[in-house]
Amino acid sequence: MSSPNPPTASSDSATSFHMGEDEFRRHGKEMIDWVADYLYGGVEQHPVLSQSQPGAIRAQLPENPPASGESFEAIVRDLDSIVLPGLTHWQNPNWHAYFPANTSGPSILADLISSGLGVQGMIWSTSPACTEVETLVMDWMAKALDLPECFLSEPGPGGGVLQDTASSASFVTLLAARERATDWRVNEDGLGVVDPRLVVYTSNQAHSSIAKAVKMAGMGAANLRLIDVDAEHRMDPVALQRQIEADLAAGLRPCYVCATVGTTSSVAIDPVAEIAAITQRHGIWLHVDAAFAGAAAVCPEFRAMHQGVEHADSYTFNPHKWLFTNFDCNCLWVRDREPLIRTLTVMPEYLRNAATESGKVIDYRDWQVPLGRRFRSLKLWFVLRFYGIEGLQALIRHHLELAEGFERRIAGHPHLELTTPRNLTLVCFHHVDGDDATKAVFDAVNQTGKAHLSHTRLATEDGSDRFVIRVSIGQSRVEEAHIEAVFKLIARETERLTKN
């Protein structure tokens, strides 16, 4: 039967530019093998730290986009020959820099499904499962960490949401705190008409994203107080209390405190319970940033660090660091979703819908900076189900055991010294001869390409600070042999440089 309006052949043929079904199946399977070759062995063949010079990668690629399409094979050839040598390999088990940014099989495959589905979960009605799986998985994750019930979405009013990063989690909670402290007047009238000035508190070891959030929110770096820390780099609650009192006496309004559970430099754990006692007394929003360390709470023996979190207004951690879920995957929970939603809500006509108006659904668009959102919870759902709590616990404990072993080796080395006691899987140490010697060892080890370490500076007892090597253990596939190897490498370079 012929159609009354036959397809315009000339126009419909444009779709032939798409990758065909057979081609997708073939190249897709090749790319699965490509990723498998990379992750299960290949990645260890590359220097961990890229040896590229600035501009060297771009110089190998054409300056203009191709007029006609190229074969998939040609693109993959450039990926292999130009891109791969220009990467620093975070999935190499000899990666001990910064914090891990782990990926895993179930996470990669869930993200592949998410890319294929291509749904938009900005509001419940634009893809209900995208929202409901996320809400459930956030409750699962809260239970896996044994977070207080106030953060669960059932029965509410709390709840969890996935953000891209802890930077965004801190930023949106700061905005909610800003609005709550001013009767939602800043959103309406702007900070210029709000008096008194709002003040934000965190420790001088807090992540740089807090200072960035304060600036973005228009609150002014001058209104951010970096509270002193104790000898183990934990926020001093007495100093916090004193600063809040001074600000109140000066007619200012304390608005937001960010406590860090696991600082970036040394994984120091702020005393959340003592801080919470202060924020409660003054009605200040308490945010807890456990970006890296939070993952450890899947094991009951590490949950003491969360004492006091039951009094926090918000809590965040990153499964994309140490929980085998590839970037980007940040978990944020709030004890009351209303201030967050009220701060970030938008409702243009083109998004109005019956489900939203019924009040029975969550529209995550109102919990974040962007409007659009992909099906990001799928990867966390796959990870929690594939590993089970048991698998996650075993891996976290494994990494802890490796870190203990590494710490023992450093402690036993005649020229090296632990700078601060190990916190979880981070070992901070320095050369007994001082900064120049430490820096020489650091550079020498990184230049071998056989392992990658990062550094920081930490205050010493006399008030000066010290250049410190950070060895952060927790890459998905790290095993005893890698720890043994990196210690031998450090020891070898230390001996070579100390002799000279």
Add this chain to the structure above:
Amino acid sequence: MSSPNPPTASSDSATSFHMGEDEFRRHGKEMIDWVADYLYGGVEQHPVLSQSQPGAIRAQLPENPPASGESFEAIVRDLDSIVLPGLTHWQNPNWHAYFPANTSGPSILADLISSGLGVQGMIWSTSPACTEVETLVMDWMAKALDLPECFLSEPGPGGGVLQDTASSASFVTLLAARERATDWRVNEDGLGVVDPRLVVYTSNQAHSSIAKAVKMAGMGAANLRLIDVDAEHRMDPVALQRQIEADLAAGLRPCYVCATVGTTSSVAIDPVAEIAAITQRHGIWLHVDAAFAGAAAVCPEFRAMHQGVEHADSYTFNPHKWLFTNFDCNCLWVRDREPLIRTLTVMPEYLRNAATESGKVIDYRDWQVPLGRRFRSLKLWFVLRFYGIEGLQALIRHHLELAEGFERRIAGHPHLELTTPRNLTLVCFHHVDGDDATKAVFDAVNQTGKAHLSHTRLATEDGSDRFVIRVSIGQSRVEEAHIEAVFKLIARETERLTKN
């Protein structure tokens, strides 16, 4: 030769919880087939709009995470039986709602590689290729759209960066404008001490993200001016000029104008050149939001909409809408990168490195809200190479041709009327009997599950507004047959409801 410290068997065995290599290859290939089955046919078997009731998906899933790991097959079974029926299918070629959110074979596979590589491109040194490919691809994309040279990173000082969404692009440029207008005083001292008040302008048809950005930046919705539009919903430059003069006379400081190239409701194109003449005269930051429409500029015949963009401070569009690159992929260009970087820069000790200090590299962390970033440019690189400019042009022209055909059919229908002339691929129409009749047709069509349309309200000449059906054409695989089918469906429901 036995190792002096043999691996702790009990601990290393924890890694057995990971997905093994063979298992990854097998499940990976199954998931490639799963995605192929879905995209190349399967997706059309589902109602486009999910029929789920609130809570129905969650109710089918356990309330607690599993103690022990589950098989990959069990997870995929739930994906098929519980998640899929709960989705609204944006990749169904009968999707004509909102704007498209296209995915494609090369984009999906590039994102798979990005997940597998798991690198962090927060700064150049943490994975040089991640930064250099992005910088190059942003230049390629600017050339593909024939954007003015001021936005190219070579030779600078302009340049491009990928953001998650246009919401974030507008937000970060608003922050840069806020700082530039106040000698970087807000970042330092906060909006509370800045005088005069800063004012932001956009049309009353602009995307809701502009109002959200103004609130997040602490500038106050009261300082956002929604400028009137003409009969075709384009910003009226005379009204803009008048408002700016009134604000100046009142002692306020105009700071940022957002012109829209392709509004959400009706794809109206603001007169950028006339607006730019005003912003230049007053030294106001001009941002151009072409989130949806920008993609059309790959074809020279649609570039007139960009007249005046050469005077803009920033320009943004989303390849994740109509350019076959899956969410999230937003392109933002600035004519001078310095204000953006100066506004968003952070430099904690643990990120210091020689490359950054040399000034020879880009650290994209300073161009965005989050710190971390995945290798997002890979998917745009794959898309530009696989399709070539020629393939992208053919598909854009194909969609335009389909939209013209649909517009002709609506124009010829006795009970339906075009609300406004078609702009690019968006056809807005209503029932001649008024809102109730339009709404009845709209609901009836969506309830069939055979196509998905969205709606808006548009002002009429008498000042009231009208409920309008939006048919947005441009899903990756849409062909003439789908357009024919959705028109027949609309016509059938219109006739049925009009007779009653």
